[in-house]
Amino acid sequence: xxxxxxxxxxxxxxxxxxxxxxxxxxxxxxQPQLKLLIIDDGSSDNSGPTIDAYASKYPNIRVIHQENxxxxxxxxxxxxxxxxxxxxxxxxxxxATDDYSHLFHDAxxxxxxxxxxxxxxxxxxxxIVYHDGPYEYGKDMLIHLFNTLWNKVYDLQFINDxxxxxxxxxxxxDTYFLCTLAPLLTNVVFINExxxxxxxxxxSITHTNNxxxxxxxxxxxxxxxxxxxxxxxxxxxxxxxxxxxxxxxxSSFLRSTRIDDKKDRKATLKLGWDLxxxxxxxxxxxxxxxxxxxxKNKYFRMVYSWNYYxxxxxxxxxxxxxx
Numbered sequence: 001x002x003x004x005x006x007x008x009x010x011x012x013x014x015x016x017x018x019x020x021x022x023x024x025x026x027x028x029x030x031q032p033q034l035k036l037l038i039i040d041d042g043s044s045d046n047s048g049p050t051i052d053a054y055a056s057k058y059p060n061i062r063v064i065h066q067e068n069x070x071x072x073x074x075x076x077x078x079x080x081x082x083x084x085x086x087x088x089x090x091x092x093x094x095x096a097t098d099d100y101s102h103l104f105h106d107a108x109x110x111x112x113x114x115x116x117x118x119x120x121x122x123x124x125x126x127x128i129v130y131h132d133g134p135y136e137y138g139k140d141m142l143i144h145l146f147n148t149l150w151n152k153v154y155d156l157q158f159i160n161d162x163x164x165x166x167x168x169x170x171x172x173x174d175t176y177f178l179c180t181l182a183p184l185l186t187n188v189v190f191i192n193e194x195x196x197x198x199x200x201x202x203x204s205i206t207h208t209n210n211x212x213x214x215x216x217x218x219x220x221x222x223x224x225x226x227x228x229x230x231x232x233x234x235x236x237x238x239x240x241x242x243x244x245x246x247x248x249x250x251s252s253f254l255r256s257t258r259i260d261d262k263k264d265r266k267a268t269l270k271l272g273w274d275l276x277x278x279x280x281x282x283x284x285x286x287x288x289x290x291x292x293x294x295x296k297n298k299y300f301r302m303v304y305s306w307n308y309y310x311x312x313x314x315x316x317x318x319x320x321x322x323x
Contacts, residue, residue: 016092030101042068072173117191248272
């Protein structure tokens with residue numbers, strides 16, 4: 001391994017003055033050395049001057065300031081600006097572990113298309129270690145992959161050759177990116193050790209419960225369109241159906257339950273329920289719903305139109321962030 005960095009980490013930054021410094025410090029001195037590309041997406045707080053100060057101190061940091069365009073546009077700009085063979089992502093309220101660079105660079109020696117690692121999920125109450133993989137390519141990956149960008153690194157040329165991008169204007173851009181990438185992968189390395197401390201905060205991008213949860217409708221339509229365009233819809237029918245179940249009765253459903261405005265909350269919940277049942281009216285018979293273990297699938301199998309909103313009220317009362 002030579003001294004020229006082969007991995008650039010993208011850090012999108014929007015009004016993250018309280019956390020961005022710790023995120024940068026968790027990466028900037030790691031060995032082998034990484035490049036950091038920090039894109040300030042029109043922050044109105046002190047984030048801009050903070051990251052400029054770090055860039056003036058560390059030559060491996062590059063900063064871009066732009067008008068606010070949203071997280072997907074930030075990530076797409078990163079894909080156009082980066083100049084290293086491999087890329088990674090880290091949110092501005094998370095931190096890399098001390099072994100982040102060493103573990104990823106060691107895995108990159110075999111020149112994989114993607115490296116996937118474990119991570120620590122940290123809340124105010126507990127820390128849970130999540131192991132993302134190993135799993136088989138294609139269908140198994142689509143079912144079991146964690147739809148998180150930041151515990152993985154990617155071969156930039158592979159991404160560009162297949163035209164993989166982020167759906168501009170939408171949240172849940174990571175879901176689209178990974179779901180369109182998964183059927184193409186044939187060489188993935190898995191790391192059992194943790195590379196990221198994923199710190200769940202109420203103000204983070206992924207845990208802001210507002211009108212942006214409705215973007216999941218558009219994102220999943222985009223995923224469906226991509227599979228149609230690549231002739232993969234029939235082959236991946238069961239997997240796509242199960243993904244819709246997981247999101248519209250799971251993560252997206254939970255975020256919808258946390259919308260404060262009652263009318264907006266019910267309308268958003270209805271959007272997800274209608275999409276699932278219109279696109280996959282026989283989803284209760286999905287093979288993964290029947291075969292995958294765990295309480296989550298038992299809950300999914302219990303949901304019908306007559307009790308859907310009852311579950312929403314229950315999970316809102318319980319303040320559930322995951323099922």
